[in-house]
Each structure stands twice: as C-alpha cells, then as structure tokens.
Amino acid sequence: MIEKLAIKGGPRTVPEGTIKNWPPIDDVDRKMVMAALESPKLTYAQNCRNLEEEFAAWNGNRFSITTNSGTAALHMGVAACGCGVGDEVIVPAYSWSSSVTCVLHHNAIPVFVDIDFDTMNIDPDKIEEAITPRTKAIIVVHLHGLAVDMKKIMDIAQRHGLKVIEDACQAHGAKFNGKKVGTWGHSAAFSFNQNKCLCSGEGGMFVTDDEEILAQAKKLWSFGETRTPLEDRDYHAYALGWMYRNSEIIAAFGRAQLTKLDPYLDTQKKNAQRLAECLKDIPHLILPTEPDGFEHNWYNYTVRFDMEALGHADDAAAFRDKILRALQAEGAGVSVWQKFILPAMTVFQAKNSYGKGCPWSCPHAESVDYSPERFPMAEKHCDWHIGMTTPLRAPNGPEVAELVAQAIRKVMENLDQFEDIK
DSSP: OOOOOGGGTOOOSSOTTOSOOSSOOOHHHHHHHHHHHTSSOOSSSHHHHHHHHHHHHHHTOSEEEEESOHHHHHHHHHHHTTOOTTOEEEEESSSOTHHHHHHHHTTOEEEEEOBOTTTOSBOGGGTGGGOOTTEEEEEEEOGGGOOOOHHHHHHHHHHHTOEEEEEOTTOTTOEETTEETTSSSSEEEEEOOTTSSSOSSSOEEEEESOHHHHHHHHHHHBTTOSSOTTSOOOOOOOSOOOBOBOOHHHHHHHHHHHTTHHHHHHHHHHHHHHHHHHHTTSTTEEOOOOOTTEEOOOSSEEEEEOHHHHTOGGGHHHHHHHHHHHHHHTTOOOBOSOSSOGGGSHHHHHTOSSSTTTTTTSTTOOOOOOOGGGOHHHHHHHHHEEEESGGGSTTOOHHHHHHHHHHHHHHHTTGGGGTTOO
C-alpha cells in the first residue's frame, strides 16, 4: 500500500500526545516523597534503609546497598570483587559505556568479547579464549532486559576461579531458568535512572549474597569508611573511597515505584507481545528473541533491519538513520540506543583515561587489542538496530503498540520514498 510518509509531508501514524510519559506518578509517589521532604534528615536515613530491605526482598538477595547510580553500583562490584591495578576484566563489546568504564575506575583493564547477534548479549562461547592469567572477573550485561545464559557464565567462572559481576541495570525482574538476574553472580548492579523499569529519577542498588564482598563494597560507597551513616561512625578512611550514597527523597520515590513494579513489568510484557504479533509479517525486520528458559522484561524492544536483504550492507548505519528519521516523523517513539561499539570509543582507542596512558601504561598491565574489526557481531548489531522504551511502558497499552507497529509497517512498505531523505 502506497502512503505518503510523514517525513515527506504525509499524516503522522501516531498522533501527537498518544504516547504517555514514563513513569506514571500517582498519590502513592506524592505522599512518600513529601513525607521524606519534610523529614528531619534528607541524606542517607530510614527511607534508604527501607529501600535496601524492600528491594533485596523483591529480588531475592541477602544484602543490598542503595547508591546514587547504577554506575556507582558497578564500580563497587569491581572493587569488592578484588579487581585492581593490572587485573583484566572481561566485558561485552556492546553495552552502555558504564558497563566498561567501571573497570577503569579501579585501574583495571577491560578485555572485550564480541556479542551473540541473536541475543545481543556477550557470547559465552567466546569468553574462554579471552581469559589470561591476569583475568580477575567477568562483567555480564543483561542487555535490554534479556538475561545472559548464566549457567554457562558461572561454569566458566568456576573453572577459572573468576568473579562474576552482573550488570542488571536494565533487567529488573528478568529471569534465566526461573531465577532472577542479580542472584546468579558474586555481585550485581541495578539502575533506577529515568529510563529504567524501576525509576526514582536517578539512583541504583548494589546487591550481593557474600558478606565479605558487602564489606568491601561499603568502603568504596562511603569515603573508605567501614560503618554506614546509620551507625556510630569513626570518620576514618580505611581504603580508597568515593561518595556513592543515595538520599531520602530519591529513596522514597524509589520505594513508591517499587510497590508498582510487578504490574509495570506485566504491562511491558503484554505490550511487547502485542507489538511482536503486529510486526511478525513485515519483511526485512529481525525481531528480538526470547529463548526457552529466558524471561525478558522488555526494557527496550530492539528491532534490527536486515541490511543485506535491503541492499545496504555497505552503508547500513546511514540507511538505518534514514529509517529512524522516517519513523520518528511518524511519531513512533523510537531511537538508536548506542551508535558506537565500546572498543571504538575514544577512551579505549586512545588508551589514556587518566593521562600518560594509564591504566594501560601502568607497570602491572599487559597489552590488549581494541581493534573494532575484532567484534563484527557487535558492529553489525550497532549499525542495524533501533529500539524503544516509553511506547511499551505503563500507562501505555496495547493500542499504542499497535500504532507503533503501523508506523513501522508504513515506513518499511514505502522505502522507495527515501531517495531524497538526508
């Protein structure tokens, strides 16, 4: 069916204002946030402690520490798992930058492993070839809400004596073999940033079941001290420390949103299922997978365009960007989540995060190769994808998913109108 694309002056498929903002705010949020605002202490206090206990109970962890970001929680995991100068940490070649810069924060060296194209996650079958005598840990990222195959990861870690740090920042409630992410590895990090399935504006959570890892993480979290702000502090720095604590207002908002998290996740799953049903017969789309034994939370519904079938393998990213602009003009609420694979980012190409080449030039470090061509699946995914979050989130329902699908169908059936789109 020939339809004039919105980017060419035709009507929008998704009317202005159809897609509602995330997260929904109601009287539960207002009541808890205002109570925190009027409390005598606005720094780390009872709301923070309650959030830790409530989140640990929800996810199934023994211990938790609320942080000011998911990035902070990741850095705490790197430090608490004993990674330091010259140690190597295996990381995926495609993720958010924090999944890897957290390694640099503690003077350790990231070693990239390519992703599995189907799952978009680190390829477990390529990890062992990246292990060296200096390898200390593996960071697995449950990207866009799909868990990594944690049985394979934990088997590898056990054979080689490695720690496993889960980056679950996007994966609240996702499961592998019926067990939630954040309960498999030695530690895990969650984010409560604006876009996350549990949103408190900013903030995050460090979780572990190991008391020693908890103790080490606490030192980094609060100025190198060993006692929390709710204890009798001696204000003595026992180790190199940061200030990664959360605050009462943010924690109160997080607690309010946590009471609604399970219904939110149910909404995402239903909307994602409806979107998949509407997209399944559109040519040249590669839809996201949910393998047997995995339970996706659909944080980000990521679609890839088959650029080889479309005849644009050689200019994939540029042609993808044209599709993106056309979809945005239709009001579809889509975007490109990450336009660069991690090894191609300047900080890794320059190998100079602290100046004078550190940490790669430190005496205990060995040379590593960050040539982008070593990670073809990550590059292919990066250039072929678009994704969406808000259209599938509460309070949006399946009718919004249907409109987004209509927009995608309209664009994909009228690609011949792209000739003069820049």
